[in-house]
Amino acid sequence: MPTVAKKIIDDVLLLPTDARVSLVEQLLTSLNLPTQPEVDRLWAEEAERRIAQIERRKVKLVSGEKVFLDIRKKYRR
Structure with a gap:
């Protein structure tokens, strides 16, 4: 895993649960998956x-x- 991605993941894991959930929702939406x-x-x-x-x-x-x-x-x- 690239260093930048690892740093982002490490930082995200420090966020409160609700912030991580929001981030996951935004990331999934950005993938343009079918509804x-x-x-x-x-x-x-x-x-x-x-x-x-x-x-x-x-x-x-x-x-x-x-x-x-x-x-x-x-x-x-």
Whole structure:
């Protein structure tokens, strides 16, 4: 970790909890991450896309049991 970042972290850890919470909120906001409604919308779109693929028989369904069995076989030592 760069020295400047380490110094900032050391200083921030000395702040009261409410100030650290505020700082974390500001840092997270600065990352421009998708909001929960955006994430929910994207998951709904993905679910609809997958349902359509299943209905059009474009994908082969595999049980979770088989998937995990295959994984265990593949990575068994």
